[in-house]
Amino acid sequence: MTFSPRLETKLARLLESYPKGRERAALIPMLMYTQDEVGYITKELAQEVAKRCGVTTLQVDEVVGYYTMLRDRKMGRTHLQICTNISCLLVGGEELWKHACSKLGIGHNQVTADGSISLEEVECIGACSWAPAIQTNYDFHHHVTVERLDKIIADLRKVQ
Amino acid sequence: MVNLTIDGIAVQAAPGTLLIDAAKQAGIKIPAFCYYEGYSLQAACRMCLVEVEKFPKLQAACTLPVAEGMVVRTEGAPAVKARKTTLEFLLTNHPLDCPVCDPGGECELQDMVFRYGAGESRFTEVKHHVDEKQWSPVVYYDAPRCILCYRCIRVCDEGMGVNALGITNRGAFSEIVPNMGDHLNCDECGACIDICPVGALTSGTYRYQTRPWEMEHTGTICTHCSDGCKTTLGSRNGEIVRGNNRDSSGVNGEFLCIKGRYAFDFVQHEERLQSPLIRRNGKLEEASWAEAINLVAAKFGEAKGNTGVVGSVHTTNEENFYLRKLAMQGLGTPSVDHQRSGDVHTLLDALAGKENALAAVDDLYRAKAVLIVGADLSEQHPLLAFQVRANVRHHQAAVYTVTPGPVREDKTSAKAVRCAEANLLDGVRGLADELKSKGDLTILFGDAIKGQAVRDLVAFGDSLGIAVKYVCLVDYSNSRGAVDMGLVPGEGGLSIPQMLAATDLAALWVVGADPLAGGGLASKGAFVVVQDLFLTETAKRADVVLPSASAYEKSGTVTNGAGEVQRLVKAASVMGAKPDLEIFGLIARAMRIDVGRAQNEAIFEEIRKTVRGYNVPLPVIATGGAARTQPLNGRLGSIPDPSQVRSARDTLFTSGALGRYSKILKQVVEAPGALYEG
Amino acid sequence: MPYNDPHPAETRIISRRFHLANPASIETFLAHEGYQAFLKASKMTPDEVVNEVKKSNLRGRGGAGFPTGMKWGFLARNSPKPKYIVVNADESEPGTCKDRVLIEFDPHRLIEGILIAGIAGDAHRGWVYIRGEYRYLIDIMDKAIDEAYARGWLGKNIQGTGFDFELTTHSGAGAYECGEESALLESLEGKRGQPRIRPPFPAVSGAFQCPTILNNVETFCAVPDIILQGGDWYASLGVPKAGGTRLLCISGHVQKPGVYEVPIGFPMMKAINELAGGLFPGRKLKAVIPGGSSCPVLAAHECDLPMDYDSMAKAGTMLGSGGMVIMDDSTDMVKAALRIIKFYQHESCGWCIPCREGTLWLKKILTRLDDGIGVDSDIDLVGELAENMLGRTFCPLGDAAALPTISIVKKFRSEFEARLAHVQVPKGGNESLVRIHA
Numbered sequence A: 001m002t003f004s005p006r007l008e009t010k011l012a013r014l015l016e017s018y019p020k021g022r023e024r025a026a027l028i029p030m031l032m033y034t035q036d037e038v039g040y041i042t043k044e045l046a047q048e049v050a051k052r053c054g055v056t057t058l059q060v061d062e063v064v065g066y067y068t069m070l071r072d073r074k075m076g077r078t079h080l081q082i083c084t085n086i087s088c089l090l091v092g093g094e095e096l097w098k099h100a101c102s103k104l105g106i107g108h109n110q111v112t113a114d115g116s117i118s119l120e121e122v123e124c125i126g127a128c129s130w131a132p133a134i135q136t137n138y139d140f141h142h143h144v145t146v147e148r149l150d151k152i153i154a155d156l157r158k159v160q
Numbered sequence B: 001m002v003n004l005t006i007d008g009i010a011v012q013a014a015p016g017t018l019l020i021d022a023a024k025q026a027g028i029k030i031p032a033f034c035y036y037e038g039y040s041l042q043a044a045c046r047m048c049l050v051e052v053e054k055f056p057k058l059q060a061a062c063t064l065p066v067a068e069g070m071v072v073r074t075e076g077a078p079a080v081k082a083r084k085t086t087l088e089f090l091l092t093n094h095p096l097d098c099p100v101c102d103p104g105g106e107c108e109l110q111d112m113v114f115r116y117g118a119g120e121s122r123f124t125e126v127k128h129h130v131d132e133k134q135w136s137p138v139v140y141y142d143a144p145r146c147i148l149c150y151r152c153i154r155v156c157d158e159g160m161g162v163n164a165l166g167i168t169n170r171g172a173f174s175e176i177v178p179n180m181g182d183h184l185n186c187d188e189c190g191a192c193i194d195i196c197p198v199g200a201l202t203s204g205t206y207r208y209q210t211r212p213w214e215m216e217h218t219g220t221i222c223t224h225c226s227d228g229c230k231t232t233l234g235s236r237n238g239e240i241v242r243g244n245n246r247d248s249s250g251v252n253g254e255f256l257c258i259k260g261r262y263a264f265d266f267v268q269h270e271e272r273l274q275s276p277l278i279r280r281n282g283k284l285e286e287a288s289w290a291e292a293i294n295l296v297a298a299k300f301g302e303a304k305g306n307t308g309v310v311g312s313v314h315t316t317n318e319e320n321f322y323l324r325k326l327a328m329q330g331l332g333t334p335s336v337d338h339q340r341s342g343d344v345h346t347l348l349d350a351l352a353g354k355e356n357a358l359a360a361v362d363d364l365y366r367a368k369a370v371l372i373v374g375a376d377l378s379e380q381h382p383l384l385a386f387q388v389r390a391n392v393r394h395h396q397a398a399v400y401t402v403t404p405g406p407v408r409e410d411k412t413s414a415k416a417v418r419c420a421e422a423n424l425l426d427g428v429r430g431l432a433d434e435l436k437s438k439g440d441l442t443i444l445f446g447d448a449i450k451g452q453a454v455r456d457l458v459a460f461g462d463s464l465g466i467a468v469k470y471v472c473l474v475d476y477s478n479s480r481g482a483v484d485m486g487l488v489p490g491e492g493g494l495s496i497p498q499m500l501a502a503t504d505l506a507a508l509w510v511v512g513a514d515p516l517a518g519g520g521l522a523s524k525g526a527f528v529v530v531q532d533l534f535l536t537e538t539a540k541r542a543d544v545v546l547p548s549a550s551a552y553e554k555s556g557t558v559t560n561g562a563g564e565v566q567r568l569v570k571a572a573s574v575m576g577a578k579p580d581l582e583i584f585g586l587i588a589r590a591m592r593i594d595v596g597r598a599q600n601e602a603i604f605e606e607i608r609k610t611v612r613g614y615n616v617p618l619p620v621i622a623t624g625g626a627a628r629t630q631p632l633n634g635r636l637g638s639i640p641d642p643s644q645v646r647s648a649r650d651t652l653f654t655s656g657a658l659g660r661y662s663k664i665l666k667q668v669v670e671a672p673g674a675l676y677e678g
Numbered sequence C: 001m002p003y004n005d006p007h008p009a010e011t012r013i014i015s016r017r018f019h020l021a022n023p024a025s026i027e028t029f030l031a032h033e034g035y036q037a038f039l040k041a042s043k044m045t046p047d048e049v050v051n052e053v054k055k056s057n058l059r060g061r062g063g064a065g066f067p068t069g070m071k072w073g074f075l076a077r078n079s080p081k082p083k084y085i086v087v088n089a090d091e092s093e094p095g096t097c098k099d100r101v102l103i104e105f106d107p108h109r110l111i112e113g114i115l116i117a118g119i120a121g122d123a124h125r126g127w128v129y130i131r132g133e134y135r136y137l138i139d140i141m142d143k144a145i146d147e148a149y150a151r152g153w154l155g156k157n158i159q160g161t162g163f164d165f166e167l168t169t170h171s172g173a174g175a176y177e178c179g180e181e182s183a184l185l186e187s188l189e190g191k192r193g194q195p196r197i198r199p200p201f202p203a204v205s206g207a208f209q210c211p212t213i214l215n216n217v218e219t220f221c222a223v224p225d226i227i228l229q230g231g232d233w234y235a236s237l238g239v240p241k242a243g244g245t246r247l248l249c250i251s252g253h254v255q256k257p258g259v260y261e262v263p264i265g266f267p268m269m270k271a272i273n274e275l276a277g278g279l280f281p282g283r284k285l286k287a288v289i290p291g292g293s294s295c296p297v298l299a300a301h302e303c304d305l306p307m308d309y310d311s312m313a314k315a316g317t318m319l320g321s322g323g324m325v326i327m328d329d330s331t332d333m334v335k336a337a338l339r340i341i342k343f344y345q346h347e348s349c350g351w352c353i354p355c356r357e358g359t360l361w362l363k364k365i366l367t368r369l370d371d372g373i374g375v376d377s378d379i380d381l382v383g384e385l386a387e388n389m390l391g392r393t394f395c396p397l398g399d400a401a402a403l404p405t406i407s408i409v410k411k412f413r414s415e416f417e418a419r420l421a422h423v424q425v426p427k428g429g430n431e432s433l434v435r436i437h438a
């Protein structure tokens, strides 16, 4: 399995950034970066990363099962993450969550039928002072209102 | 030594001792689920929390090293309350299905709740349910019952060196996972099931068969390879339903491989012979014992010294000793032999005059360096491999492998050398400098090292200037005993190939062996008598077939590959079959030959008196222990014939003829496996 | 992007470059005393650097508040193994968003702090462990690192000082527990983020089993000014046992939530009313989470206190990570308790029994209470179960879940009572309830 040249360069550098014989250390970042390109941790990807980091696929499975951002199934083109943790909850995070669910007709960790959007109720994403906050893939949106959320969703649907 | 007080008792312990171990030495059992002697520390279950003076919080006894002046209370109110509440937490998601759960009655969680009581549960919510999964023919996993003590993961990784189990998800939804995602690819040793304190891991062969208290438990020795593991067989109505080694005695502690734990099923195989057979009109037909024995006696009487006798590598020392006597003194034939799988004979000869030159199983756990020559230890000798791994883990032993292909030991070895079987000794010689620097060395070698090569290997050992011990690896449960009891040709006697090739052999007596599997018998008129469990290739050619009992169905002693004598105890019975010793006695009586009583205790006494090295202490054997035989150290009577030495090269999932009749061995996906695949 | 203008009541030291144009670039940094502290430290001995940090009374900003100088002093500097620096930028404690702005607006300050720690510890390699959700920050940090290499502020023989240092970022992948230092190290090594048995502490056996200095982003960021202006100066900014300033992340029911830098000991009510612009009109203060959601909450009447370690301890809570969550009288405390426990349940690594099972059970009971179908005994049960976790778990996450729960139930009990279902549970069994909750 090969990745884009840019990612390959990044991965090569990643593997070099740990002490010799400790390539396993690259496992989690490598899964994150390759997941971004492949979409989710497919069996093939797990095997490839296992090979590159010198671990067994079981060790990859253990890690994928542990970390919430590593996914073993396909998510939407845009992964919409809504924080409902305490700071966001106090200023409307839960309303945003409910609104998104009903608007998209899906629930936690589900994907819209067209595959464009998946939804996740997330824990604190470190945007508490600019709450309520959401993330579309890695992009932060702060002080989100129901109206802004509608617009964000509409925009996401446009980019097909 | 460090002085401390535990529950008011003054205790001394070596510096660095963990509190839980120090307490144990003082006879105080601090409860624990995750702590398991010999494996890495976990401190996860929190059952071992104790009060330690000057510490504001309860401390985990499993990770706290003792300190001078430490004052500990293990059963004070705070600790007891902590345990009780931890149990209450644990039971929130644990099914309360003890009445139908396999370990019910031998469950550590049950015992713990009995000891500390979780009171009435205040948990009224719905439990998180996950379906039970089958990971292999022998391993089932029921996640809700799992208390996540990680014992299985550790035993598989650290103990077995397999690393087939892991953990996925997190928090309360954590689950143990097998290495192939939905199934296991492993040794199928069942160590994970054995070590599981609850009923999360259960065995495909035993589950839902019976309740623990309905079984009779018999500690005996595994019938399969030569490592001589003790196994506790649970039987019901004379039928074996479970194998484990719960009392941890024997050379193997808790260790057992798939064969020791599950491959007892050949005993009940439907093709077991249950009646003597006599060839009539070219066909083998059922006959009575009296008829068969009389016929054998008559034919042996005619054949006399022109009889070839092939002994077994599965029968007891007493049987082997008696058979040799019966053949040589009774029938007057020097043609006695057995299938030799390692050149023990030459080794003993080459070690003449040396003391402490033979390694016992325990030595593999203590040697500073271990050299493995021409053997795939994890496949062929799982217990010895386990010992070596434990040695590396606990004492950082240096392991060297000189093998024709990759082996599991490579992973933890100081050096792995690859060379063809013919050049193994060259590989060994290349390690001389490194080995010299080690305090002592134990060398294990396989069947490729035979004859002169054995002598060369010993000479190499001598040249190192350090203490060297040897193990000549052999195949089966009493291969070693067969050599020691002298099942080798006497003066002018024929070896097995010679017996098969002789055109005028009058009779051939085969006990628990299958010499005709690979070819025919040159002497067309020879009268062939076979004692066996199954209708082997040889039995098919026989004139009389006598159904014999397996090692699980009789008593006596066997000697493992490392020369340790252990006791067999009858754990099962199969209708119609008789122990070989009893059959020998019947034949002797019918022939009116008197070579002593065919009775275990009497014969063993004779063995102790007459077989060199076997003057072992009786109490050790009587109490189920392993008694080291002293090295023979001296010229053996007969000339060994190294060309005959050949191992069957069984893997973890094969076991010669017995293995062919074990359904469980055949079911596992990894079977039959292969050597030198790493 | 998340940025609030400086407030006159702030003391901006580590955040003093935030308002500059292009604050993250190395040019801006160098134009504003950037890397001068490193150059100064490079002429000092490791002991001198450690002593300066000891003098400063800097305490770790990650939550536990351990004296940083002492921690650096514990480093097994004589070990033959290499020593490492690890930066904890996992920032996942609810209510906390300060490391984020530090990296976004002044990544070179962090690099400089790391280099100085490297001198103190004779360490030449380091990693910045950044939570996976902060991908854009990883990019910013990577860019800063590249710039620093390009300009000779990282790599071999930095600026001719003879000091070498290699630095890289390391992405997390979504796990709060990886903020706990030993779990972070496991994660750095490519494993599940499960905490390690301690001792040994990272100072003796940390990353890759080598001696390691591990601190929070903000802790490292405080170091350059300590070296530049002296430990005594830094100490004088705070209170007797805790020096300097720290970032407060104020969130919740205030008009101007944001990240503000104040000296240790800053009055809590002043932070709420002045820095954060006060509550919304007509609203009254109900409770404050003073330093991230794992701290016991303070009821309104307990909030008139200076924010230093001792005063907070006296009030039964902690300074924590600086994440102040302000709750006015519109707050539903049952829901708040549930949301907090839901978080810890989600993040419990599952290693130890009391935390793994306790958080799930608490979540279930609190859900039922929030749904209005709880029973009388549930309120005490919540308190009791949380107490049963306290001090008995393998790592402090269990306490982090128990402490706020205990405090909320104790201080806002009437709100729980008002929500009860008023159904009597028959003694010995409550099948019907089981069904209701199914």
Ligand SMILES: Cc1cc2nc3c(=O)[nH]c(=O)nc-3n(C[C@H](O)[C@H](O)[C@H](O)COP(=O)(O)O)c2cc1C
Pocket: C059, C060, C061, C062, C063, C064, C065, C066, C068, C088, C089, C090, C091, C092, C093, C176, C177, C178, C179, C180, C181, C182, C214, C215, C216, C217, C219, C220, C395, C396, C397, C400
């Ligand atoms: C469950 C848990 C989560 C933690 N999360 C963080 C975190 O996100 N960031 C952080 O800097 N420290 C966190 N800590 C504290 C670290 O364990 C550690 O004390 C800290 O990083 C040390 O740095 P400091 O001395 O500079 O504060 C956490 C601790 C626990 C127990």
Ligand code: SF4
Pocket: C177, C195, C347, C348, C349, C350, C351, C352, C353, C355, C356, C393, C394, C395, C396, C397, C398, C399
């Ligand atoms: S308290 Fe226990 S289960 Fe919870 S996060 Fe720590 S180790 Fe894991």
Ligand code: FES
Pocket: A083, A084, A085, A086, A087, A088, A089, A123, A124, A125, A126, A127, A128, A131, A133, C094, C095, C096
């Ligand atoms: S609580 Fe939502 S970002 Fe912190």
